[in-house]
Amino acid sequence: xxxxxxxxxxxxxxxxxxxxxxxxxxxxxxxxxxxxxxxxxxxxxxxxxxxxxxxxxxxxxxxxxxxxxxxxxxxxxxxxxxxxxxxxxxxxxxxxxxxxxxxxxxxxxxxxxxxxxxxxxxxxxxxxxxxxxxxxxxxxxxxxxxxxxxxxxxxxxxxxxxxxxxxxxxxxxxxxxxxxxxxxxxxxxxxxxxxxxxxxxxxxxxxxxxxxxxxxxxxxxxxxxxxxxxxxxxxxxxxxxxxxxxxxxxxxxxxxxxxxxxxxxxxxxxxxxxxxxxxxxxxxxxxxxxxxxxxxxxxxxxxxxxxxxxxxxxxxxxxxxxxxxxxxxxxxxxxxxxxxxxxxxxxxxxxxxxxxxxxxxxxxxxxxxxxxxxxxxxxxxxxxxxxxxxxxxxxxxxxxxxx
DNA sequence: TCTGGGGTCCTAGGACCC
DNA sequence: TCTGGGGTCCTAGGACCC
Numbered sequence: 001x002x003x004x005x006x007x008x009x010x011x012x013x014x015x016x017x018x019x020x021x022x023x024x025x026x027x028x029x030x031x032x033x034x035x036x037x038x039x040x041x042x043x044x045x046x047x048x049x050x051x052x053x054x055x056x057x058x059x060x061x062x063x064x065x066x067x068x069x070x071x072x073x074x075x076x077x078x079x080x081x082x083x084x085x086x087x088x089x090x091x092x093x094x095x096x097x098x099x100x101x102x103x104x105x106x107x108x109x110x111x112x113x114x115x116x117x118x119x120x121x122x123x124x125x126x127x128x129x130x131x132x133x134x135x136x137x138x139x140x141x142x143x144x145x146x147x148x149x150x151x152x153x154x155x156x157x158x159x160x161x162x163x164x165x166x167x168x169x170x171x172x173x174x175x176x177x178x179x180x181x182x183x184x185x186x187x188x189x190x191x192x193x194x195x196x197x198x199x200x201x202x203x204x205x206x207x208x209x210x211x212x213x214x215x216x217x218x219x220x221x222x223x224x225x226x227x228x229x230x231x232x233x234x235x236x237x238x239x240x241x242x243x244x245x246x247x248x249x250x251x252x253x254x255x256x257x258x259x260x261x262x263x264x265x266x267x268x269x270x271x272x273x274x275x276x277x278x279x280x281x282x283x284x285x286x287x288x289x290x291x292x293x294x295x296x297x298x299x300x301x302x303x304x305x306x307x308x309x310x311x312x313x314x315x316x317x318x319x320x321x322x323x324x325x326x327x328x329x330x331x332x333x334x335x336x337x338x339x340x341x342x343x344x345x346x347x348x349x350x351x352x353x354x355x356x357x358x359x360x361x362x363x364x365x366x367x368x369x370x371x372x373x374x375x376x377x378x379x380x381x382x383x384x385x386x387x388x389x390x391x392x393x394x395x396x397x398x399x400x401x402x403x
Numbered sequence: 404t405c406t407g408g409g410g411t412c413c414t415a416g417g418a419c420c421c
Numbered sequence: 422t423c424t425g426g427g428g429t430c431c432t433a434g435g436a437c438c439c
Contacts, residue, residue, distance in 0.1 A: 015439095036407065045407050048439095061439080080408095107410090107439045191437050224413080224436090251410060289431095299406065303433060340408085386409040411438080418431080 004127035004172065007240065008113040009147040009155035010096060010132060010343035013164040016049035020078055023140045031075040033059055038069035038077050044254055048080050076345055085109075088140065095135050099128055104240045112152050114240035126169050131165060153188055153236040154178070158187075175234030179209030187231055189224065197221065204230045245346070249285070250293075251275040252340030258297040260335045269326070271395060272341040273319035275311075280343055281379055286311030288345030290318055292325035295338035304328045311347060314371050318343065389398050 012018065016034040021027045031054035036045020047063045057072040069077070089108045096103050099122055104231035115128050122128050125148040136144045145166035147158025154175055158168035170178050184203060185195050197220060203209055207216070209232035217225025230236065251272045259265065269292075280287060291305040304325040312318065322341050381390050 044405090048407075062407085064406060065406050070404080082409095110439075189437065193436060222414085247411070248409095250409070254407060291433095301434085305432060307431070338407090342410095409438105409439085415435085416432090418429100419432105419434090420428085421426100 003116070005114060005116045005150055006119060007149055007152055007155045008115055008125060008129055008132070009152070009159040010111050010113065011159045011163070012092065012109035012146050013145055014049055014051050014144045015259070016085055017051040017054070017084055018142050023084070027076050029053065031057060031059070031072050032077045033068055033072065033077050034080050035068070035077070036065040037079065038065045041066045041069050044256060053338060066174070088142070091140055092136060093133065095139065099132065102240045102242055104242055112155065112240045129167060129169070145396045150175070151236040152238055152240065153231050154234055156188065157182070157186065176210060179232060180205060180210065180233055181208045186211060187228055189228065193226070194221065246283070246285070247346065248344045249276055249279050249283070249346065250291075250340060250342030252293060252338060254338045255336065258335035258337050260333070264331060265326070265336060265339065266323070267395060268339050269322045269341060270315070270319050270392070272339065273300050273322055274315040274392070276341055276343050277315035277318050277375065278379065280313040281375060284349040285346045286313045287318065287343030288347060289343070290321040290325065291342040291344055292322050292329070293338065293340030293342070294326070294329045294331065294336065296331060297335040297337055299337065302329055305344065307345065313349060314368065314375055316371055
């Protein structure tokens with residue numbers, strides 16, 4: 001406590017797009033845009049990632065894909081290959097973990113490292129940072145930006161400010177002058193709403209906030225305000241936490257066209273429930289709760305959730321509960337834009353409620369146990385022969401109610 | 404330019420219990 | 422016959438992040 005730490009933030013540059021360019025050398029130097037199908041400007045969805053060549057046209061992540069298509073009609077538009085990115089991500093994290101066990105993933109392409117205890121072995125933070133960048137480039141053919149600082153927040157700011165191919169070290173004692181000129185929107189946890197709130201108070205730069213007392217922001221922003229004052233001064237004692245349990249597992253789908261067709265809606269819920277349940281089983285988790293997300297044609301979002309008596313990892317259970325939750329959505333004849341299903345209140349499956357019940361008779365010989373066996377068999381078949389090798393009859397394209 | 408999909412954390416209000 | 426205060430759990434929504 002109080003000891004001076006050395007924290008690294010490692011962030012892959014334009015990760016999905018860079019992987020695509022590396023895997024398709026003919027795209028090197030071209031604007032590559034990873035995201036939804038642009039469908040000649042009619043597509044729904046947004047840009048997930050784009051190369052720096054694409055950014056020169058004004059394309060950005062989260063931009064609607066149709067707009068990106070108009071800004072950059074000659075761009076290479078590709079659908080995300082999440083499995084591939086996850087694979088490359090594992091390779092990146094393997095490299096990071098050779099320097100320390102204290103690696104906290106922030107996302108698929110970003111991590112904090114606490115290398116305080118690694119310095120005797122590998123050299124100071126800057127040396128480790130340079131070494132990581134070099135290995136990622138040499139072994140994976142990809143570019144990472146790295147920030148080195150005494151805490152998480154400063155290291156993240158440092159890696160961001162150097163992008164692309166960044167390498168920025170924040171010297172102890174220079175934290176506040178490093179942060180002061182930056183706009184408040186760069187503060188971690190300041191989004192559009194908070195920015196507007198701060199702006200109305202006449203605050204523009206991080207330096208403006210650093211000059212306040214914690215109480216000055218507490219009135220308008222509560223605990224969050226106190227936290228922001230600390231960050232703006234470069235103060236952040238949050239530890240790097242390597243282990244963390246997932247809190248929820250979800251799947252959602254935006255329709256190509258808004259719909260009110262009950263059959264389409266039920267099929268979609270079943271498909272989403274199956275995605276969620278498959279992931280639960282894959283991670284040996286059971287859900288103690290289910291949340292349904294409903295977004296209507298006017299983009300109004302409603303959620304309904306339920307707590308379960310027993311945990312489950314079966315699509316049939318998740319689907320049944322999702323259907324019940326759907327009955328509680330006051331949708332008054334509007335069309336649906338998006339449906340989502342999430343499993344919450346997760347706990348480890350070993351000795352999970354359902355399994356335990358099985359041990360004590362009746363319930364064990366009933367449908368849940370058989371369903372569980374079927375689910376596991378399907379998981380194995382898909383692992384061996386691919387996801388499309390086996391499908392529920394209810395999800396076949398030509399399936400009709402009552403047939 | 405109509406706004407994805409995967410998450411996390413926080414808050415406020417009500418139910419319920421003592 | 423109208424009343425306190427503390428604590429916990431649950432739900433719904435919202436802000437934010439990548």
